[in-house]
Amino acid sequence: MRVITGIARGRRLVAPEGLDVRPTTDKVKEGIFSAIQFQIQDAYVLDLFAGSGQMGIEALSRGAKRAVFVDNSQRSIKCVNENLRNTKLERQAEVINRDSYDFIKLTRLAFDIIILDPPYRHDHIATLLPIAAKKVSEGGCIICEYEAEAQEPTAPEGLTLRKTYRYGKINVTIFDRPESEAEE
Numbered sequence: 001m002r003v004i005t006g007i008a009r010g011r012r013l014v015a016p017e018g019l020d021v022r023p024t025t026d027k028v029k030e031g032i033f034s035a036i037q038f039q040i041q042d043a044y045v046l047d048l049f050a051g052s053g054q055m056g057i058e059a060l061s062r063g064a065k066r067a068v069f070v071d072n073s074q075r076s077i078k079c080v081n082e083n084l085r086n087t088k089l090e091r092q093a094e095v096i097n098r099d100s101y102d103f104i105k106l107t108r109l110a111f112d113i114i115i116l117d118p119p120y121r122h123d124h125i126a127t128l129l130p131i132a133a134k135k136v137s138e139g140g141c142i143i144c145e146y147e148a149e150a151q152e153p154t155a156p157e158g159l160t161l162r163k164t165y166r167y168g169k170i171n172v173t174i175f176d177r178p179e180s181e182a183e184e
Contacts, residue, residue: 001013001015001026001054002026003054003057003058003061004029004033004058005033005058005062006058006060006061006062006063007061008060008061008087008088009061011086012086013052013054013057013079014052014079014082014083015051015054015079016051016073016075016076016078017075023052024054024117024145025167025170027167028145028167028170028172029055031165031167031172032145032165032174033058033059033062035165035174036143037062039112039139039141040059040062040063041062041063042063042064042065043059043063043064043065043113043140044064044065044066044067044068044109044110044111044112044137045059045060045066045113045114045115046067046068046070046113046114046135047059047067047068047069047070048100048103048114048117048118048128049070049117049118049119049124050069050070050071050077050080050095051071051076051080051117052079052080053069053079053080053093053095054083055115055143056069056093056115057083057084057087057089060087060089060092060093061087061089064092064113066092067093068093068094068095068096068109069095069096070096070100070103070104071096071098072097072098072100074097077095080095081095100124100128101131104131104132105131107135110137110140111135111136111137111140112136112137112140112141113136113140113142113143114132114135114136115142115143115145116128116132116142116143117143117144117145118146120146120147120150125144125146126153129142129144129156129175130156133156133158133159133175136159136177138178138179138180139177139178140176141174142159142174142175142177143172143173143174144172144174145170146170146171146173147170148166148169148170152164152171152173153173153175155175156175158177159175159177160177161173161174161175162174162176
């Protein structure tokens with residue numbers, strides 16, 4: 001596992017051991033970042049269920065201004081911190097050891113990009129997406145990664161479906177929050 005491009009390009013990343021963490025493959029990661037490439041610069045990113053932190057780190061490497069990494073696993077938090085140190089991106093990051101549901105419900109922050117990559121087979125996305133929709137800024141997006149057998153998430157109020165991408169056993173659905181029209 002490595003950073004694909006940007007200022008930390010080629011840096012190796014560590015992942016927590018165990019069956020509960022499933023790092024995003026380079027092919028899927030490249031597809032996601034190609035789809036959102038024009039939204040990354042100076043973005044405020046939330047990497048929920050961070051695992052190794054590779055998605056938020058990739059965003060920082062590609063020009064995101066700041067990333068918040070949230071995970072309830074101490075092993076994951078240790079890996080995120082180590083990966084941030086190794087990529088020299090720790091100053092642009094905030095790492096929070098907390099339950100993802102609690103964080104997204106209680107935060108008052110708004111994010112330009114929210115990455116939802118929860119453990120598979122638990123239907124977390126269906127529960128979290130309506131809450132996350134209230135935390136994404138205008139012109140921002142939410143990226144949902146889930147197993148191909150799972151039901152495709154539907155757009156909650158305020159979001160529009162951009163597209164669902166299929167990568168073998170993994171699907172990625174991206175939702176956008178449109179910019180509100182200026183009053184004349």
